[in-house]
Amino acid sequence: MKPGLELPPLERLIALPDMIAYAGATWDWHRLHYDPSYLAPRGLDRPVVDGQVFGALLAEQVQDWIGTSGVLRSLTFRFKSLVHAGETVRCLGVVQAVDGRLVTVEHRVEAEGRIAVAPASSTVELR
């Protein structure tokens, strides 16, 4: 475990049915995520992905990487640009620091070449 180590990227297509499933699973029925009659007057031509799903994807990326060797302790992320239904996102991560049993990972999420989420970071406590 050394700074500079890259985590396997996590890539996922977020289609409208995925967004509907996420809205149901999180009890968040905001019309921004599926309703054309809400989107059109606001100048949006496609449903907007709920930003919190990127938290879930970054957690998945970290846990798939660390497995049973560590526990995810924190996750911080800021939104840079909207992601729309039908776009593919790519979660990236690089180990930034190792301090005893605490590993800090710097992340970003890209969507079709744009930065969707950054800065972002996670910390993992090694077992």
Add this chain to the structure above:
Amino acid sequence: MMTDELRALIGREATYTAPEPLGRAAIRYFALAVGDDNPVYTDDAAARAAGHDGVVAPPTLICETNQYAGLPRDADGYAGHTWGIDLPGTRQVRGGNAYEFHRAVRPDDVVTAVWRLVDIAERATGAGQPMLVFTSRATYTNQDGDLLATNEESIIYLAVTP
């Protein structure tokens, strides 16, 4: 943009307690919706092999769900916690989240979320557009008072030029 009325809101709290345990179905649904096929969410044996007592929730689930809130839908269809603040002439955007995970959440945990409005700060965008940044912090505990997670969230109200 900042007013005494808004300043007086800082420190306000709201508490929501789920009417039932989180439940295995809610955990499986969230993992399925996200596309996370980690077996610790659905298979007790896999969860035990990973050091848990049985299946656990994906770490961000309790920070992202409105399951516990029990609030009616608003006009936008949203049924989660808000401070009920309406600032005419602004557009609301999400800033970001910071989660801390204290222990894995189990299906039998009954979640209580306590939201606190930590700060309202007046700032400007890079282009000089005024904005207010609301920082709120949720603390999630279970029926035994165990600390599960915290979630600091920033919501930005951008001034819209007419």
